[in-house]
Amino acid sequence: MTEKTSSGGCQCGRVRYHADVSKAEAYLCHCRMCQKATGGVAAAFVQLPFEAVAWESEPDWYASSPIARRPFCSRCGTPLGFMFNDGTGMDLTVGSFDDPSGFVPVAHAGAESIHEAWLDTSALPRQRSDETKSVADRWHAAGLEVPE
Template identity: 55%
Template structure:
């Protein structure tokens, strides 16, 4: 498929994303809002988290705008893309697949996506699946954090 500046009707919508430092940037055609959470031990180790949110895409519909991500061969069957500059996990792909998973958090507008399934459920930590009842706090409600940001850059992060 030839990548053009405009997505054709019915063929998807362009979305962009990248790493925390901005060295790695991408744009990709997105066809739906479905995403998934992976709880497998390899993803837990690769991210340091209890799970990771992924959006499956076609590699042919993905374009790297800046530096390409560095890759780590994380197993005999898979590779993980990340930014060597800031460490942001960006991709997961099977070596023999034309698909690729992008981390939902690396999209510029991640709120579009909705989890539709779990993968690697044998390794999930049940206490972390539904945390809605826990107390919550916004960044701008924590005076110490606000003071640090204001002192460092004069504003809160986007």
């Protein structure tokens, strides 16, 4: 299989990584630990072999349970992933990739804590950030355009 490399990192840029995503599988984890660790209704992860991830600059690590730890940036707070203590794999957060558009979830994990109302939101109204007056006004007041 051909190696396909993707890069990513935290919001402030202090922590960066490169990953061979040729064997990657994306999934959503709904367990309560992932909900609390990310502040969301689910964590979107890309599961990779441990050796597929190279940290350009090291993350901080939080021992989130007796069996796992999570990389994050202590400066900006970005959650970057999940890893079992046995080191057999590395899950990176989808949102931390520079271009997450190519990942499609193949499974749900932690299904005991799924919030069903959040699974299919396709019928909800949608509004771009640059079309949200309260957001756009604040960016413009700061002398900037609304980022994508």
